[in-house]
Amino acid sequence: MSTKGVSYEMSLNLGTNFLALVLNILLGLVVVPFYIAKIGVDGYGIIALATSFSSYLSIITIAIDAAVGRNFTLAMRKDDHASSNAIYSSSIISATLLIVAILPLIGWFLYKIDSIISYRGYAVGEMRWVFIAIITSFVLTFIRGLFLVPAFASNKIYIQRIIAILEIVVRTALIFLLLNTSAKLSLIGVSFFLASLVSFAAALIWIIRKFPFLKLRMASFDKKIVRYVASMSFWLVINQIGTLLFINIDIILLNHYYGATATGEFSTVAQWHTLLRSFAGVFVAIFTPVVYKYYADKDFSNLLKFSKYSVVAMGLVLAIPIGIIVAYSDVILRLWVGEKFTHFYPLMILLTGHLIFNLSVLPILSINSVYNKVKVPGLTSFFCGILNLVLGILVIKYFNWGIYSVAIVSAVLLTVKNLIFSPTYAARILEQKPWFYYPSILRGCGLFVWVLLLSWGCRKFMLPGSWGGLMVSAIIIGIGSVPFAWFVSLNKDQRSLIGKLIRRQI
Structure with a gap:
């Protein structure tokens, strides 16, 4: 199924994605308590709101990135430099306008x-x-992403991640430096902006050196390309509106109905939800270009196998961290942000537990884009997102569930959408039976249950009182989960494939 080139590129992509992820986790564990210590829970709530509003701008940017990435990849695979230049220039100019x-x-x-x-x-x-x-920082990051579309098309995701790592490191260093000088909220904005500016410059330098044939010219602007990309982007925008109404509407509703303190408390606990999504994003980022490659090469047999394998892989790598976070939510909150947050452990379970279903299906969403079947998923996501907003408001008004209100509604609706619609629609596109992806999804869920059982057993023997103790418990649970994952969750063909990939790296 895999060529040596594909597996090598995937290894580089995976390595840099994991490095970015580890940095995000480590810095997130440090930065959030630092925020709370310097600017308070209310101040952190404002930062969370600002990044949330920036995310709403991404309903356009993510859609454009996906549409441009698809079409640019197809042109690059054909070595069509004229079309590549037209797509490249047209996308950047139209996005700027x-x-x-x-x-x-x-x-x-x-x-x-x-x-x-x-x-x-x-x-x-x-x-x-x-x-x-x-918001300016976000705009720079968006334009940077369009400049780096050639990295995506050539399956060099590691370049994108290295530049993203540069931004993370610069931003975090500036935050610690400036807030230690003066605990002003505005200095956090300065840190975001300067870090994005540095990473934007790095992206420009790389693209100029590695793809000299790509020139940003007004003469290459093609209205036909813009119209084609716009037609695909429209439904992706609708999809993203729905997605953000699931993910980012929570803190906006909480801010409106409960105030800044509740927003800060919810945002603090939700950091682990965000980290798990980032963890899943590591694998989505390396799986998606491979799907595009198989499609561009018309290798539909391998595309089918790889898409199914990616769901299994996603479920297995998520089951252990999600299971441990759910099982030790009270311990994590106490060690991370103090005893005053420990009583929010049910919220943490609610925000993270359902992700074993909702993140496992992420790899197959690229099927919709690569086949340009984005209208139905867009409408489905949009109407589910609107329903999430309406039900969230109703639950807040008529039930006394506090900050748990929106979390409950979002978890239920998102799970229903991703367990019923997403896998069956992707299977339909590939002309497979509706239940084609369900065995792959269930493999990850089975391991998740196993991790919860192991965690329960470990808690009976030892309840960690330090990060070191928690790490020891996590290692024991992880090691105890490997045999289940290998012999129960993976089938013979999948074990053989993983064995070949391991031997190739050795």
């Missing part, structure tokens, strides 16, 4: 910010600057 077009909307939001969000303890000018800097 789009950003200019939405500037008045962003300006209105920033002008009215004090009446839109709930805050306390900070001057409106300082808060406005934070939002300006973080």
